[in-house]
Amino acid sequence: MSEADQEKIDNQLKGNTLKVYYLMLKSPSASVGIREVQRALKFSSPTLAQYHLDKLRELGLVRKESTEYMLVADVKVGVLRQFYRFGTVLVPRFILYAVLFTVLLGFLFFIVTEVTLVAVYAFVLAGFGAAIFWYETAKAMRERPKG
Numbered sequence: 001m002s003e004a005d006q007e008k009i010d011n012q013l014k015g016n017t018l019k020v021y022y023l024m025l026k027s028p029s030a031s032v033g034i035r036e037v038q039r040a041l042k043f044s045s046p047t048l049a050q051y052h053l054d055k056l057r058e059l060g061l062v063r064k065e066s067t068e069y070m071l072v073a074d075v076k077v078g079v080l081r082q083f084y085r086f087g088t089v090l091v092p093r094f095i096l097y098a099v100l101f102t103v104l105l106g107f108l109f110f111i112v113t114e115v116t117l118v119a120v121y122a123f124v125l126a127g128f129g130a131a132i133f134w135y136e137t138a139k140a141m142r143e144r145p146k147g
Helices: 003-012 015-026 034-041 046-058 078-082 095-111 117-143
Strands: 031-033 062-065 068-071 083-086 089-092
Touching: 015 031, 015 034, 015 046, 015 068, 015 078, 015 089, 031 034, 034 046, 046 062, 046 068, 078 083, 078 117, 089 117, 095 117
Parallel strands: none
Antiparallel strands: 031 068, 062 068, 083 089
16 A cells, blocks of 8 residues: 555544444454444444445445445554454554563562562562553553444
């Protein structure tokens, strides 16, 4: 995908269109119908759902097959840059680091037998690291599109 295409997608994929795209990313079959989108996102009419699905089609992210819209491209735009996709699950990218630092902190509790300056530094660094990465994970989860 060219840089111009990426910039166009970045500018257009916002608001309800981003919510529809997020819903499609989470869909097990990566395909959704107009009524399904309307119900899931509580749109006022199927026409509104169709408008956003057609907008995604124009951006080259989905294709239409009879009455279903199929996901074609997985792009990282806006808040979705903060997530990795594993099948239908979107996981904040900071969660790996948060778990790593939390395990490190727990490991330190088991191996440290004597309180020294080095041990205190290790606890402080592991604690701050875990806190920062858990905060970033929670922030990404709060900012993700609802749908």
